[in-house]
Structures are given as structure tokens and as C-alpha cells.
Amino acid sequence: MGAPKQKWTSEEESALKAGVVKHGAGKWRTILKDPEFSSVLYLRSNVDLKDKWRNMSVMANGYGSREKARLALKRVQHSSKDENTDSDEDESGDRPLPSSSGSPQIAASKRSMIRLDNLILEAINKLKEPGGSNKTTIGTYIEEQYWAPPNFKRLLSMKLKYLTQTGKLVKTKRKYRIASSNATSEKKKVPTVLRIEGRQTSPPIRVDYNKDEVIVPTKAQIDLEIQKMRNMTPQEAAAAAAQAVAEAEAAIAEAEEAAKEAEAAEADAEAAQAFAEAAMKTLKGRNSTQRLTLRT
DNA sequence: CTAGGGGTAAAT
DNA sequence: ATTTACCCCTAG
Numbered sequence: 001m002g003a004p005k006q007k008w009t010s011e012e013e014s015a016l017k018a019g020v021v022k023h024g025a026g027k028w029r030t031i032l033k034d035p036e037f038s039s040v041l042y043l044r045s046n047v048d049l050k051d052k053w054r055n056m057s058v059m060a061n062g063y064g065s066r067e068k069a070r071l072a073l074k075r076v077q078h079s080s081k082d083e084n085t086d087s088d089e090d091e092s093g094d095r096p097l098p099s100s101s102g103s104p105q106i107a108a109s110k111r112s113m114i115r116l117d118n119l120i121l122e123a124i125n126k127l128k129e130p131g132g133s134n135k136t137t138i139g140t141y142i143e144e145q146y147w148a149p150p151n152f153k154r155l156l157s158m159k160l161k162y163l164t165q166t167g168k169l170v171k172t173k174r175k176y177r178i179a180s181s182n183a184t185s186e187k188k189k190v191p192t193v194l195r196i197e198g199r200q201t202s203p204p205i206r207v208d209y210n211k212d213e214v215i216v217p218t219k220a221q222i223d224l225e226i227q228k229m230r231n232m233t234p235q236e237a238a239a240a241a242a243q244a245v246a247e248a249e250a251a252i253a254e255a256e257e258a259a260k261e262a263e264a265a266e267a268d269a270e271a272a273q274a275f276a277e278a279a280m281k282t283l284k285g286r287n288s289t290q291r292l293t294l295r296t
Numbered sequence: 297c298t299a300g301g302g303g304t305a306a307a308t
Numbered sequence: 309a310t311t312t313a314c315c316c317c318t319a320g
Contacts (some may be wrong), residue, residue, distance in 0.1 A: 005306050007315060029297065048314070050298075055312060 006043070008052060014047060015040040016056075025053060120159060120169075124178055132175030135160055 008016075017040075019031030028046035031037055041049070123141040123189060127133045133141075139156050164171045 007307085007313075026298065045314095046297075050300090051314065052312090207305085 011040050012044070013052075013056070016052060019049075020053065028053075120156070120176075121178060124169075124176060129175070130171060131168075132177035134174045134176065138176065 015037040016031070019027075019037045020036060022036075023030045023034065028049040031049060032044070032046055044052075055235060120138060123138045124133050127137060127141060129137065135156065138160075160169065160176060166174070169176045
């Protein structure tokens with residue numbers, strides 16, 4: 001019929017994730033009605049959200065609710081040794097189901113948002129140091145380009161280690177380089193359409209990204225965060241940023257105490273980072289293409 | 297309305 | 309052939 005297939009955009013995916021974070025997985029109708037996301041998800045139905053969440057979970061986790069024989073991995077073109085020590089230690093449930101009522105416990109283990117990853121890759125990319133860049137250089141770059149939370153060093157170390165382990169980075173000597181097989185195949189989503197929340201009477205704003213930035217699929221996520229802060233005063237945004245950092249620290253501390261792989265903490269830390277970073281950017285007014293400070 | 301299970305057809 | 313958006317159905 002009319003729409004043969006409508007691929008979910010990164011914006012929609014981000015909005016969905018954010019919605020799940022905010023309202024919990026399963027509150028599809030609530031998420032849909034939230035003006036924060038309805039601007040992005042107004043085309044989708046609650047069932048769509050459910051199904052999409054299912055699909056995403058299946059992919060991310062490997063075993064969501066609809067996995068079955070999902071054990072068919074791609075035929076790796078590993079030139080050397082492969083040895084994927086697949087330890088299915090995954091305990092991060094797809095359905096975090098935050099125990100909302102009662103005492104607010106910070107325990108949401110939502111995994112998504114690969115922000116710092118991109119930051120690191122961008123740093124390495126930009127630095128273009130032959131043989132790779134070391135931790136300090138990368139850290140300095142990020143600190144200069146963005147900002148550094150108090151626990152940034154730890155975050156970075158953890159992230160670097162993790163990226164190396166997962167093969168996204170290659171560590172030679174003390175230098176890190178981007179793995180050769182690093183598929184930088186992001187979507188061709190160069191132009192993004194944003195809608196003004198509330199009213200569609202205004203024509204969509206077309207925003208062209210990739211000004212001087214690396215081609216890293218990170219814009220959508222930032223967009224989302226910024227949208228969420230669109231109505232915040234600078235003070236509120238700063239407070240949110242501070243809180244985000246605090247939460248990240250708490251997550252790190254917990255993870256270290258538990259001596260775990262810190263997977264869950266990573267997600268939290270990254271989410272917090274993204275939020276904080278977006279806040280800082282907003283405060284600095286270095287938003288490139290758009291003014292998001294509008295108030296209807 | 298939601299959780300799931302099942303399925304289909306369209307993109308890749 | 310796989311992935312993925314959507315659909316249908318049933319039980320809570």
C-alpha cells in the first residue's frame with residue numbers, strides 16, 4: 001500500500017531508547033504521548049514501538065524474546081586468529097523495569113548509546129598520528145574539544161580497554177589505532193529533518209551536519225539530548241549535567257566494587273556523558289546549526 | 297493496552 | 309538469505 005517499508009531513523013531509535021529510559025520498557029503508549037518524543041515518533045504506533053524494541057533487543061543482546069536460532073553470526077573475514085571467547089555472561093535484562101514507585105533506586109541498566117566510543121574514534125581520527133595515539137593524547141584532545149568530567153581519566157581508561165578487547169581498537173606499543181576492519185559504514189543520513197515540537201505548522205527544519213566533524217554517527221544521539229534540554233534554562237542544564245556526572249561516578253564506583261566488566265556502568269556513564277556534553281555545548285552556545293532555545 | 301508468539305514481505 | 313518493519317492473534 002502506501003508505505004512499503006519505513007526504516008526507523010536514528011532519531012526514532014534514540015527517541016525510543018530515551019523513552020524507555022524515561023518511562024520504562026513497556027509504556028509504549030506513555031512514550032508515544034510524551035510530547036518529548038511524539039514529535040519524532042508520531043508516525044509510529046504503540047505496537048510499532050513494541051516490535052521495534054523487540055527487534056532492537058534481539059539484536060543488541062542476541063537473546064531478547066525472539067531469538068531462537070539467532071546464533072548465526074557473520075562469517076568473519078578474520079585474517080588471523082579469531083577465537084571469540086563468547087562468554088554469555090550477559091545479565092543485563094532487556095526489561096530493566098525500573099522499580100519506580102517507592103524509593104528511587106539508581107539501578108537502571110540500560111545499554112545503548114555509544115558516545116564515548118565515537119569521541120575516542122574521532123580523537124584518533126583527527127589526530128592522525130602515525131602509529132596511533134596514546135591514551136594521554138586522546139584524553140587531551142577530548143578534554144580540549146569538549147570537556148572533562150572529574151572521572152574522565154577512569155572512564156577513558158576503561159573505555160580504551162574495552163574497545164581494545166572488543167577489537168574496535170588495536171593497541172600497539174602504547175598507541176591506539178582504529179581497527180582496520182572498522183566498518184565506518186554509517187547510514188547515508190546526511191540531512192536530518194527536525195520538527196518543531198508542538199506544532200507542525202512550521203516547515204521542517206533541514207539541518208546539514210558534517211561541517212567539520214568526522215563522519216561519525218553520533219549526531220542523532222546528541223540531537224535527542226539537546227531536544228530534551230530544549231526547554232531548560234542554562235542553570236537547569238548545568239544542574240542536569242552535574243547530576244549526570246555524579247551518576248556516572250556512582251555507576252563506576254559500583255562497578256569497581258563489584259569488580260565486574262562494568263558493562264552496565266558503561267552504558268550509564270555514557271548516557272550521562274552524552275547528556276552532560278550536550279549540556280555544555282548548549283551552554284557554550286556552540287550549537288552549530290540551530291537555535292533550540294525557542295519557547296512557544 | 298501489553299506481552300508474546302507467530303508470520304509475511306520488503307529491503308539488503 | 310538475512311534483516312527488519314509490520315501485521316495478526318491470544319492471553320492477561
